[in-house]
Amino acid sequence: MTQKSKIETPKQRQNRHKAMEAATVLNKIKHDFKVPPKAMDYFYDLYERVHCKQHSLHADRVKVGTMCIQVPSEIIYALDAVPVRLCNGFYTDDDIGSDLLPAKSCPLVKATIGQFLSNNFSDKPDVIVSPTTCDQKAKSGAIIEDMGYSVFDMEFPRTKESEESREYWRRSVRKFAKELSMDLNKKLTKKKLKEAIKKVGYAQHLYHQLNVLRKHTNAPILGIDMFLVTNAFFFDKIDHWIEATAALLKETEQRAKDKVNAAGKRSPRIVYTGSPPIFPNLKIPLLIEQADAVIVADETCSSNRMFNDMVSVDEWFIYDMVDSVADRYLKGCTCPIFTKNDDRKRRIVDLVKAYNADGVVYQAFAGCQVYEMEQRSVLEAMEKEGIPVLYIESDYSPSHLGQLTTRIEAFVESLKNRRRKKS
Amino acid sequence: MKYFAGIDIGSTAIKVALVDENRQLTGYKISASGSMFYKYAKQSLKEMLDELGIDEKDVVYTVSTGYGRKLFKEADENISEITANAMGAAAAAQGECEIKTIINIGGQDSKAISLDNEGNVVNFAMNDRCAAGTGKFLDVVAMNLELEVDELGEQHFKSEGTPLAINSTCAVFAESEIIGLLGNDHSVEDIVSGVHYSIAKRIIKLVKRVGIKEGIYFDGGPALNTGLVQAIENELGKEIFIPRFPQITTAYGAAILAHEAYEYENSAE
Numbered sequence: 001m002t003q004k005s006k007i008e009t010p011k012q013r014q015n016r017h018k019a020m021e022a023a024t025v026l027n028k029i030k031h032d033f034k035v036p037p038k039a040m041d042y043f044y045d046l047y048e049r050v051h052c053k054q055h056s057l058h059a060d061r062v063k064v065g066t067m068c069i070q071v072p073s074e075i076i077y078a079l080d081a082v083p084v085r086l087c088n089g090f091y092t093d094d095d096i097g098s099d100l101l102p103a104k105s106c107p108l109v110k111a112t113i114g115q116f117l118s119n120n121f122s123d124k125p126d127v128i129v130s131p132t133t134c135d136q137k138a139k140s141g142a143i144i145e146d147m148g149y150s151v152f153d154m155e156f157p158r159t160k161e162s163e164e165s166r167e168y169w170r171r172s173v174r175k176f177a178k179e180l181s182m183d184l185n186k187k188l189t190k191k192k193l194k195e196a197i198k199k200v201g202y203a204q205h206l207y208h209q210l211n212v213l214r215k216h217t218n219a220p221i222l223g224i225d226m227f228l229v230t231n232a233f234f235f236d237k238i239d240h241w242i243e244a245t246a247a248l249l250k251e252t253e254q255r256a257k258d259k260v261n262a263a264g265k266r267s268p269r270i271v272y273t274g275s276p277p278i279f280p281n282l283k284i285p286l287l288i289e290q291a292d293a294v295i296v297a298d299e300t301c302s303s304n305r306m307f308n309d310m311v312s313v314d315e316w317f318i319y320d321m322v323d324s325v326a327d328r329y330l331k332g333c334t335c336p337i338f339t340k341n342d343d344r345k346r347r348i349v350d351l352v353k354a355y356n357a358d359g360v361v362y363q364a365f366a367g368c369q370v371y372e373m374e375q376r377s378v379l380e381a382m383e384k385e386g387i388p389v390l391y392i393e394s395d396y397s398p399s400h401l402g403q404l405t406t407r408i409e410a411f412v413e414s415l416k417n418r419r420r421k422k423s
Numbered sequence: 424m425k426y427f428a429g430i431d432i433g434s435t436a437i438k439v440a441l442v443d444e445n446r447q448l449t450g451y452k453i454s455a456s457g458s459m460f461y462k463y464a465k466q467s468l469k470e471m472l473d474e475l476g477i478d479e480k481d482v483v484y485t486v487s488t489g490y491g492r493k494l495f496k497e498a499d500e501n502i503s504e505i506t507a508n509a510m511g512a513a514a515a516a517q518g519e520c521e522i523k524t525i526i527n528i529g530g531q532d533s534k535a536i537s538l539d540n541e542g543n544v545v546n547f548a549m550n551d552r553c554a555a556g557t558g559k560f561l562d563v564v565a566m567n568l569e570l571e572v573d574e575l576g577e578q579h580f581k582s583e584g585t586p587l588a589i590n591s592t593c594a595v596f597a598e599s600e601i602i603g604l605l606g607n608d609h610s611v612e613d614i615v616s617g618v619h620y621s622i623a624k625r626i627i628k629l630v631k632r633v634g635i636k637e638g639i640y641f642d643g644g645p646a647l648n649t650g651l652v653q654a655i656e657n658e659l660g661k662e663i664f665i666p667r668f669p670q671i672t673t674a675y676g677a678a679i680l681a682h683e684a685y686e687y688e689n690s691a692e
Contacts, residue, residue, distance in 0.1 A: 403532065409503040413502065413503055421543065
């Protein structure tokens, strides 16, 4: 009889598995590399609290769960609520979500659905906003709604060049602002929205300052640490995030001055693009940096793309502000869901040049059709510029690291060789 | 005399190769990987040295490569099998053929590697995840047909007419497909040649991803299978170069890299 009490509930088991996943990755980041900036401790601790111990950060606030980067957080903050990005990186949840979705779906979507299915949140969202960006996300909204959640489908266009699509999206954002305001019973005021735009803009500004330090020949900060910083923006209290990032910026500036190198002497410099690495699925970035390369910049929606473009407002009137917010989310977006995507290719090439990178690693989640499809044209564009690219398909599963390691190491070796021949 | 060792710990076999100061192949040994990669690799190296009558102390630099490369703690360096394979192929074909493309079929994966004029890796592609169309697949086929793996080549040439279509190169699915063909009274040799063509088609898809440049080198255990070689040549419409010892190209490359690294370290001082 005593043995029976030992059986865990599914929730306990899931939490244990998730804590293990998170702790394994955190330990690797903390201990497998040279000394990180001290200010990173805030972020390590944050992940430990939220992902290993399931601590809630926003218990007293209304939480708006966002299914994609395209939900304007400025509007949510202006309505006194907290945006919590639900894009999920846990293999445990991916496994749970596979019960409901086709086998060949995207692991990120499966993990997101899996978290709803297991109803296992450190901060459970009160309302969910699901933009109709990619097919799998668009269809996920309805699945989640069936589980009894309140879901708002936010219509998103698949082209961005046309005037029609811009107008369509502006209307969609206006509708979102209106409905959320009604739903939360809060008025969207000029003052509040302006404050929110300024605050998110300041967070973006800090990220930019930090990011340009990665242009130094001696990388003052590793790519995996940067992914932790940007990923934390998904769920952290924005004021805390700003404070911690400001401290990290100050320390990293000093490190850059002191020519501290977080990577190796001859580490090839990598620009990372493709399906978003989300904690704890930092598998590929970790393998890259363990193979003695360093990620100096990225083009992903879990990192760089969140901070790329700021809202630019002409007139600080409420309607102008809402439209400006809408424009920032559509025009700057380089997601592969769009019909054509020259912006993305241009951005990757620009990053390679500006950050003096030796090569590009392009990851697509197996099942993420749009990233898989866009691979060919991006690879062609890189080839034209003479930029070496490694294309990797991967998922959240912790196995098969052997083959991935071989590919990444061989790529890094070839970049080193190339550089040696050049000099 | 100083010697340099390359140890290639693969999924199916451990290959060790030794070169001297002139990068001449002094000896090599191939053994099964089994379940204890590290132990068997050490054993294999020792046995080779004993057979050659070379003192372990004269081996001054060791490079490990292959799937289990990180397990071999005594190695001075470890390097991915792609870099080592490129190095070994260029050396093995030296004076006979300038290698631009490498096809490698191993125990559980297959690769296509593209080289530049100086023998550097410029691009490569690997099969994803499963053992489809690899050495393991040939093992399963041979077992189903009550043949030894080294009889497959001979059987292939007995086949007359159009090779049978085998649609799956997955070891598990192909098994039932082969049983189906046997049930329809197809001959063993026609099935064997069908299998070879299905592997050839698959590997060529991989090669196309890196670009087919002439000076094509084929290595790994399955390169000993003359039937498979013919199928790949026919599918490509091009001649391919088979080294004298196709199984040890990568270990040989690692041994050369060991020599290179040793020279570099000692010249730097």
